Amino acid sequence: xxxxxxxxxxxxxxxxxxxxxxxxxHFYPREKISERLVDKTYWAILAHDNGxxxxxxxxxxEDYGAYFWLLxxxxxxxxxxxxxxxxxxxxxLSKRLGHxxxxxxxxxxxxxxxxxxxxxxxxxxxxIEGYWGELDALFFEKILNSNL
Numbered sequence: 001x002x003x004x005x006x007x008x009x010x011x012x013x014x015x016x017x018x019x020x021x022x023x024x025x026h027f028y029p030r031e032k033i034s035e036r037l038v039d040k041t042y043w044a045i046l047a048h049d050n051g052x053x054x055x056x057x058x059x060x061x062e063d064y065g066a067y068f069w070l071l072x073x074x075x076x077x078x079x080x081x082x083x084x085x086x087x088x089x090x091x092x093l094s095k096r097l098g099h100x101x102x103x104x105x106x107x108x109x110x111x112x113x114x115x116x117x118x119x120x121x122x123x124x125x126x127x128i129e130g131y132w133g134e135l136d137a138l139f140f141e142k143i144l145n146s147n148l
Contacts, residue, residue: 002049002082004089009037012046015053016072023072033058036069045089047073047082057086065099065144066090071113078112087120091144100145107135114138 009016013030020027028036042060046053055073059066068090073082094102104122106113118124122140131137 019072055082065101066094068104102142
């Protein structure tokens with residue numbers, strides 16, 4: 001049975017690095033993850049099945065709400081709802097923390113992620129050309145509070 005556990009980064013960094021390196025062509029080294037999260041209010045959720053890591057999601061607080069920074073699911077565990085559940089759990093947590101909206105960015109080289117974000121109610125609102133060299137950044141947002 002798949003379990004979803006909120007965990008401090010220092011307790012799950014090895015699992016995050018393993019999943020990230022299996023899931024992405026170029027993933028952050030441990031030091032970059034630590035640097036990015038220093039002095040930030042962040043939360044990470046890991047998906048495990050009988051102790052075997054399957055996926056993760058890391059978000060942190062920004063002035064506007066939550067920034068969904070990283071989402072990764074091991075390739076052999078994709079297409080079974082893990083990414084969708086991680087997004088749902090992060091959204092629930094963001095609402096409980098009083099965030100007004102969630103923002104994330106990706107690029108066209110991740111079409112499955114784009115479909116998932118759209119399915120989960122995220123709307124594309126901005127593109128920055130050449131953000132990652134030759135790759136454009138696609139920004140998505142989801143309003144959590146209808147008063148905005």
